[in-house]
Amino acid sequence: MAGTIVADTIQDGAGNSTAMDNAIYGSAKAWVLFDGTGPTIRSSYNVSSVTRQGTGQFLVTMTNALADKNYVVVGSLVNGTTPTVNGVAFLAGSDYSGATAGSQTTTSFYFGTWAYPTTATNFPYTNVAVFR
């Protein structure tokens, strides 16, 4: 059965409450955890596929389109259980070459993953989330 609950705030049994805006705008609209060396998907929400375009170059496509392309992409990288690089970079909105900067759409976005300072790298733990 479909239905709609209209409320300005939500509250738990202990009396902690928050504005509904926090639930609507503060929750991730899509996320995916994957092994960039495969790539192999670990888990996801509202992501239909991850495409490796080249070393450290990825395209994420969402299952359901967002209302517009004004969304935030955040990510984290881990190079295995024992970090072996002294720095990593996650560049949302662009692949490694930067050729696709600004190509974010309502259904997909590119990002690049680097090891410091210049090497495009696939990381075993690549985690990405979208907020809007």
Place this chain on the structure above:
Amino acid sequence: MSNVIIYTNSTNGVSVCVPTGELPINEVLAKDAPAGAIIVDDSTLPQGADSVFFDAWKLNGSTVTVDFPTAQAHKLRDFNAAAVQVAQARQLNTLAGIANAKSDADFASELATSRESIASATTTAQLVAIANPV
């Protein structure tokens, strides 16, 4: 073993599209991949050391092969960039020692700026430009 979608991308490499499982792979093929993309078992893709060279993968029909000259060129490019960076840094360190010995603060500052430029360079072309200022 699982199925993935592959296609030749705009740089003539091979893109590997991995469905998350939220949609059937045929729907992902239609929605997320360009025309001409095909579904293959991922066990048919280059394995082991060959998989590392995926920037040199080539799609021939439904078979992915590794173009080793391209793979070697990419490795050489990365090595070349790193070697230039190390050489430039060593030269600057030597000059910095001379500047400090002569108490030349301006020159030492200039060297420090150059060192930061080298450290932040991300391409061989940028390194060459730093080494050969206009």
